[in-house]
Amino acid sequence: MSQNRLKYSVEGLGENLLTTQYDLMIRHATVLNSSQTPVKVDVGVSGGKISAISPQLEATATQDINAQGNLLSPPFVESHIHLDSALTAGEPRWNESGTLFEGIQIWGDRKRQLTVEDVQKRAIQTLKQQASQGVLLVRTHVDVSEPSLTALQALLALREEVKDWITLQVVAFPQDGIYSRPDNETLLREAVQLGADVVGGIPHYELTREDGVKSVQCIFEIAQDGDRAIDLHCDEIDDPQSRFLEVVAAYASHTGMGSKVTASHTCAMGSYDNGYAYKLMGFLKRSQVNIIANPLINITLQGRSDTYPKRRGVTRVKELWQNGINVSFGHDCIQDPWYNLGTGNMLDVGSMGLHVCQMTGQDEIAACYEMITHNGAKTLNLEDEYGIEVGKPANFIILDAASPYEAFCRRATVTHVVSRGKLLARTPVVETEWFGD
Numbered sequence: 001m002s003q004n005r006l007k008y009s010v011e012g013l014g015e016n017l018l019t020t021q022y023d024l025m026i027r028h029a030t031v032l033n034s035s036q037t038p039v040k041v042d043v044g045v046s047g048g049k050i051s052a053i054s055p056q057l058e059a060t061a062t063q064d065i066n067a068q069g070n071l072l073s074p075p076f077v078e079s080h081i082h083l084d085s086a087l088t089a090g091e092p093r094w095n096e097s098g099t100l101f102e103g104i105q106i107w108g109d110r111k112r113q114l115t116v117e118d119v120q121k122r123a124i125q126t127l128k129q130q131a132s133q134g135v136l137l138v139r140t141h142v143d144v145s146e147p148s149l150t151a152l153q154a155l156l157a158l159r160e161e162v163k164d165w166i167t168l169q170v171v172a173f174p175q176d177g178i179y180s181r182p183d184n185e186t187l188l189r190e191a192v193q194l195g196a197d198v199v200g201g202i203p204h205y206e207l208t209r210e211d212g213v214k215s216v217q218c219i220f221e222i223a224q225d226g227d228r229a230i231d232l233h234c235d236e237i238d239d240p241q242s243r244f245l246e247v248v249a250a251y252a253s254h255t256g257m258g259s260k261v262t263a264s265h266t267c268a269m270g271s272y273d274n275g276y277a278y279k280l281m282g283f284l285k286r287s288q289v290n291i292i293a294n295p296l297i298n299i300t301l302q303g304r305s306d307t308y309p310k311r312r313g314v315t316r317v318k319e320l321w322q323n324g325i326n327v328s329f330g331h332d333c334i335q336d337p338w339y340n341l342g343t344g345n346m347l348d349v350g351s352m353g354l355h356v357c358q359m360t361g362q363d364e365i366a367a368c369y370e371m372i373t374h375n376g377a378k379t380l381n382l383e384d385e386y387g388i389e390v391g392k393p394a395n396f397i398i399l400d401a402a403s404p405y406e407a408f409c410r411r412a413t414v415t416h417v418v419s420r421g422k423l424l425a426r427t428p429v430v431e432t433e434w435f436g437d
């Protein structure tokens, strides 16, 4: 059982700070304290930070929001998305087989038409769509297998443009593999020099096992040289012989990079035999590697070569969580060649993970909420700036729900999004008028 679910610390609780005028006051909110007990509080915000959390604040504020007893939560974290391909579904054609490999072929054609304006227009639209639904931290992968690095330059510029309302991390991702073309390693190194925050990779898509291992070694060298984090697409395949996660864990341990290393997808872990999977679990825990599962896309992409029984294709989220390994959930794709659905709503992602991984117990549901909030911040190495605590940046959301459980149950609306101490987005709750008996 997780000892760290929903780690919202409510510091300052019990103090009634009457002394000031706040920029923003949230009244009658419910927050979860460190022992997961719901607590009714007022939250005062000034200078972009949380200034006070108390059962009742008598002070005045420039702007007041009545939370009406609803949940005030840290923002959602999108720990894995591809903004360069977002909103391109059907261009130049639809992925009719639904496989990863047809998706890569379609993207290979689409990316020849990329311009900075094209990438930025779709990326900003996606970010606004996500932010309006409570996402304020995003890690995006960007394909750097393409010689002009157009998409990378577009997203690096956008990272600066949006920094006053959303935090964006950019992963240099060699979509076609480092060794599929002679220039790809150079392009990856160039992408890091241009300012990518994180070094990516795709060892299971390299031509041989040996090339895959070599690619992991290369990625760690680039990351260490440039003092960058690592986030690899790792074993996104149903092949039980795809075993690059052990290589990543070994390098994370040997180099001491530990929690700066993330393995995304790790679908093959769902196909490993138990003996190997549980040996690996111990190595993962020791290495402190983060895992990101992308349940919406992997429930549709994987298992395509199976008849029945048909594998779910999502990594062993429940068991990883039970073993104390940091797991978060991401979208991966929103309306692109690999996944032609998606609206950017993290409750959709968490809910799919909850279902596919059979995490329906109350503690498990709470853990799934943590996987779209706190665990994602930990994976992005932004934990210090994240959470509902006095002195931290005032980034939070209010949901039309009293608890994470209720938020999943009703796919609650995020009614208010506060970023850097200011109201960024407000969404009214839709009400049904009933005319029947």
Ligand code: FE2
Pocket (backbone or CB within 6 Å): 080, 081, 082, 141, 233, 264, 332
């Ligand atoms: Fe991905």
